[in-house]
Amino acid sequence: MGQEKETLLLDYFNGELDDVQGAAVERWLDADPANREEFERLVKDCLHIRWARKEQLVDAMTGKKLVSRRISRIKVRRVWYGVAASIAILVAIGGMYLVNKPLPEKKSIARNEVIRHGFPQARLVLSSGKVIDLTDNEDSILEQDGSVVKMKDGKGIEYNTEQAGVANQVIYNKIIVPRGGEFFVTLADGTEVWLNADSELEYPVKFTSDKREVRLKGEAYFSVKKDTEKPFLVRSGEYQLKVYGTEFNLNTYKNNEIQAVLVKGSVGFKANRTAEEVRLKPSQLGVANEVTGKTEVNNVDVYPYIAWKNQDVVFVNERLESIMEKAARWYDVNVFFQNESLKDLRFFGNMQRYADIQELLFFLENTSDVRFSVKDRTVVVSGK
Amino acid sequence: MDNSGKNKDQEICIVLCSKSQKGMDMLFDVYYKPLVVWADTFLRDLNLAEDVVQDLFVSIWKDKVYLKFKPETLASFLYVSVRNRCFKRIEKRDVFRNALELDHVNLAFEEYNERHDQIVSRVLEEMALLPERSREIMNCVFLEGLKYREVAERYGISVSTVKTLLGNSVKKLRERLDKELFSGFLFFYCRRE
Numbered sequence: 001m002g003q004e005k006e007t008l009l010l011d012y013f014n015g016e017l018d019d020v021q022g023a024a025v026e027r028w029l030d031a032d033p034a035n036r037e038e039f040e041r042l043v044k045d046c047l048h049i050r051w052a053r054k055e056q057l058v059d060a061m062t063g064k065k066l067v068s069r070r071i072s073r074i075k076v077r078r079v080w081y082g083v084a085a086s087i088a089i090l091v092a093i094g095g096m097y098l099v100n101k102p103l104p105e106k107k108s109i110a111r112n113e114v115i116r117h118g119f120p121q122a123r124l125v126l127s128s129g130k131v132i133d134l135t136d137n138e139d140s141i142l143e144q145d146g147s148v149v150k151m152k153d154g155k156g157i158e159y160n161t162e163q164a165g166v167a168n169q170v171i172y173n174k175i176i177v178p179r180g181g182e183f184f185v186t187l188a189d190g191t192e193v194w195l196n197a198d199s200e201l202e203y204p205v206k207f208t209s210d211k212r213e214v215r216l217k218g219e220a221y222f223s224v225k226k227d228t229e230k231p232f233l234v235r236s237g238e239y240q241l242k243v244y245g246t247e248f249n250l251n252t253y254k255n256n257e258i259q260a261v262l263v264k265g266s267v268g269f270k271a272n273r274t275a276e277e278v279r280l281k282p283s284q285l286g287v288a289n290e291v292t293g294k295t296e297v298n299n300v301d302v303y304p305y306i307a308w309k310n311q312d313v314v315f316v317n318e319r320l321e322s323i324m325e326k327a328a329r330w331y332d333v334n335v336f337f338q339n340e341s342l343k344d345l346r347f348f349g350n351m352q353r354y355a356d357i358q359e360l361l362f363f364l365e366n367t368s369d370v371r372f373s374v375k376d377r378t379v380v381v382s383g384k
Numbered sequence: 385m386d387n388s389g390k391n392k393d394q395e396i397c398i399v400l401c402s403k404s405q406k407g408m409d410m411l412f413d414v415y416y417k418p419l420v421v422w423a424d425t426f427l428r429d430l431n432l433a434e435d436v437v438q439d440l441f442v443s444i445w446k447d448k449v450y451l452k453f454k455p456e457t458l459a460s461f462l463y464v465s466v467r468n469r470c471f472k473r474i475e476k477r478d479v480f481r482n483a484l485e486l487d488h489v490n491l492a493f494e495e496y497n498e499r500h501d502q503i504v505s506r507v508l509e510e511m512a513l514l515p516e517r518s519r520e521i522m523n524c525v526f527l528e529g530l531k532y533r534e535v536a537e538r539y540g541i542s543v544s545t546v547k548t549l550l551g552n553s554v555k556k557l558r559e560r561l562d563k564e565l566f567s568g569f570l571f572f573y574c575r576r577e
């Protein structure tokens with residue numbers, strides 16, 4: 001079948017044939033399933049061309065605005081009913097109190113001025129051993145080898161090694177993020193690292209050897225700059241993870257359970273020096289026990305693991321103990337469970353990371369029988 | 385090939401299941417444009433097509449349809465819903481009415497969705513390389529839905545010239561699209577090694 005047939009089919013598809021010609025094409029189509037397939041391939045390609053071209057005429061910006069306006073109108077109405085109902089109840093309760101007795105000065109358990117959510121804060125340990133507070137710092141810092149550490153929007157730092165001399169020995173920097181903090185660093189090779197609260201990252205100021213090697217304590221999300229010649233290694237104790245260019249989250253808060261979640265690309269990890277390398281595919285979670293060398297790989301939804309770096313908090317069937325461990329680091333509080341079995345309660349939810357702890361506790365209290373009391377920096381978890 | 389689509393569906397479902405409006409934004413960014421041109425296939429009216437898709441998005445939120453979303457079926461749910469809404473909207477369907485209800489058109493859209501970014505960029509690139517007149521003719525027939533005769537009148541050329549130029553353009557674009565599909569398979573194959 002040549003160009004001529006193709007043109008004829010195209011004309012048929014475009015409705016340009018008269019009855020006689022059209023009937024002829026239809027007979028040809030019915031004569032052999034292969035003919036019909038041929039035609040369907042043409043139709044498919046024509047539709048693809050048409051759709052692709054036509055998308056350029058769609059004004060998605062305006063459409064999005066219209067839809068979100070309509071959606072938020074739905075939302076506002078609902079919130080209003082809620083607000084109206086709460087006011088009615090408050091008025092009723094208030095009225096009762098006023099009638100019965102004056103309200104005593106009583107501090108609500110949920111209110112506590114001392115506790116605030118985490119924010120960008122970190123200290124940088126230079127190669128000389130000098131420690132610099134990066135929180136609200138605006139000045140650039142000069143390293144011994146001429147590298148410049150520049151502040152980025154008050155939330156992170158980046159390395160500029162253009163002026164760096166050829167060093168005889170590799171010099172290291174260490175960034176320390178305390179509890180209640182988070183920080184962002186762009187390393188000399190362009191690799192981006194988001195550090196979660198209570199974490200440390202040690203790395204060469206400039207990557208000169210045939211490997212790019214860093215050490216992590218705590219939790220970090222890595223977006224590794226691709227360089228097939230120089231593999232990127234993350235170590236944590238004896239645990240080691242090797243990549244070439246990829247995105248993943250590494251959680252080493254517990255020594256006996258290091259979690260790697262792969263978003264893109266491919267990584268291999270070893271639980272300890274003697275363990276075999278285990279490879280991960282995207283959307284897999286690899287849990288390694290550094291002591292026993294045991295590993296486990298599972299397919300997972302990635303988002304709950306990486307949500308923190310997008311300023312989101314997502315729980316999907318998550319144990320209360322794990323939720324409260326995260327809260328403890330982010331809000332810099334101590335958590336005490338009155339009853340061990342409460343640790344096994346499971347929750348689904350979604351919140352803003354930069355919300356107050358009260359919002360989190362309110363959500364947890366209202367979707368279960370668990371109760372919280374807050375005193376200074378301690379949160380006590382109890383049953384109803 | 386494009387594996388990101390599946391991951392995106394998963395992300396969208398997780399965020400929506402937590403009732404976050406951000407999920408609607410994500411859904412919009414991925415699906416709005418393809419669904420509008422899909423609706424336009426039946427309606428032959430881009431504005432009406434936008435209305436239909438916007439209505440669908442609003443009702444997904446309003447009726448909490450998103451609570452039932454699953455990553456495996458999200459895409460097919462969306463395009464079946466759009467198609468059904470279109471059929472409700474129109475009394476008069478165009479000449480391809482019969483063809484449009486056939487499976488292969490649905491399959492064509494499924495494939496379009498799966499390889500979306502690749503197909504769009506190939507088509508636009510290849511169209512940019514066409515001679516101006518050929519490109520104009522293609523736009524007239526594929527976008528505006530004009531008849532060959534109307535195109536010929538508009539540019540003062542013969543119907544057979546329209547036919548030939550359109551045929552050649554389609555041939556070129558198809559070669560490019562098929563080639564891309566083939567290399568896509570190769571790539572996929574390599575990754576499995």
